[in-house]
Amino acid sequence: MKISSRAAAAVVAVALGATAMALYRPSTGELEIATASLDPSSFLHLQESAGGGSADPQAAGEGETAAASTQYADEQDLATMPPQWRAIYDHENASRGPEQPIPFNHRFHVTDLQIDCMYCHVGTERSVSGIVPSLAVCMGCHRVAGNGLPPVEELRAYETRGEPVEWEWVYKLPEFVQFSHKAHLRNLECQDCHGPVEEMDRVYQWASLTMGWCLECHRQPPSESDVATDHTLSRDNPPPRAPAPRQPEGFYPRDIDTDYGETRAPTDCAACHY
Numbered sequence: 314m315k316i317s318s319r320a321a322a323a324v325v326a327v328a329l330g331a332t333a334m335a336l337y338r339p340s341t342g343e344l345e346i347a348t349a350s351l352d353p354s355s356f357l358h359l360q361e362s363a364g365g366g367s368a369d370p371q372a373a374g375e376g377e378t379a380a381a382s383t384q385y386a387d388e389q390d391l392a393t394m395p396p397q398w399r400a401i402y403d404h405e406n407a408s409r410g411p412e413q414p415i416p417f418n419h420r421f422h423v424t425d426l427q428i429d430c431m432y433c434h435v436g437t438e439r440s441v442s443g444i445v446p447s448l449a450v451c452m453g454c455h456r457v458a459g460n461g462l463p464p465v466e467e468l469r470a471y472e473t474r475g476e477p478v479e480w481e482w483v484y485k486l487p488e489f490v491q492f493s494h495k496a497h498l499r500n501l502e503c504q505d506c507h508g509p510v511e512e513m514d515r516v517y518q519w520a521s522l523t524m525g526w527c528l529e530c531h532r533q534p535p536s537e538s539d540v541a542t543d544h545t546l547s548r549d550n551p552p553p554r555a556p557a558p559r560q561p562e563g564f565y566p567r568d569i570d571t572d573y574g575e576t577r578a579p580t581d582c583a584a585c586h587y
Contacts, residue, residue, distance in 0.1 A: 396425060397459070398462075400418035401418070401462070401464060404417070409515065410518075411482070413480060413481055415464050415468055418514050419510050420511060420514050421514075430503050433450055435450065441494060452468070455468055483516050484518055506520055507520070530578070534576070
């Protein structure tokens with residue numbers, strides 16, 4: 314049976330209309346092209362729930378932006394929200410600390426997932442400066458873990474583009490101050506300077522980092538567990554005697570005969586300003 318040209322045109326019009334409705338996003342009023350891209354962040358939720366809202370991104374298995382995940386989380390019951398979505402929500406709604414390009418929640422990773430600090434900040438115990446995890450370290454887990462979570466999809470997009478994540482500074486010392494992580498991690502825990510990071514949804518500067526704050530720790534009486542401090546230096550390498558009123562050369566404190574070895578760590582200027 315032949316179909317008239319008018320009937321054929323009507324069929325084509327109905328088909329085009331159905332396609333447009335399938336791609337229409339009420340939230341933006343735009344048409345989206347449902348084409349897979351090499352950039353994971355370009356995968357958009359084109360489905361709608363029966364109530365007219367966006368489909369659950371986690372159930373859809375597709376990635377959106379961090380802003381979209383926040384909007385989704387805001388609409389959920391916090392008591393029944395999945396822990397990974399609650400971690401995103403808590404990071405975005407934290408009142409302290411700089412906003413990061415990827416809402417990485419330390420509490421979720423350290424307390425919930427029991428990941429050790431040095432697994433991500435690997436090498437810090439052997440480095441003068443603190444080690445910010447590279448994208449390769451993050452992707453060691455997130456090539457597999459976190460499918461459908463918007464921050465993870467954005468993280469994968471960084472790798473696809475070959476771009477590093479530009480994290481915002483939390484702790485930054487003046488350039489005239491020297492602080493060695495490897496020297497301090499021999500005796501201290503990360504929390505001694507960075508605070509209870511395992512409880513922070515968004516990391517903030519916990520310590521003042523003022524000169525007085527540092528000296529308060531350095532001036533504590535030494536213990537046998539302290540390594541590479543005035544205590545052990547004075548025990549293993551006694552400073553040379555010099556006839557009064559001359560002062561021995563080197564970086565020794567002025568009151569070397571009375572104060573050397575009495576504090577937990579060096580308190581002379583050259584210990585931090587060199």
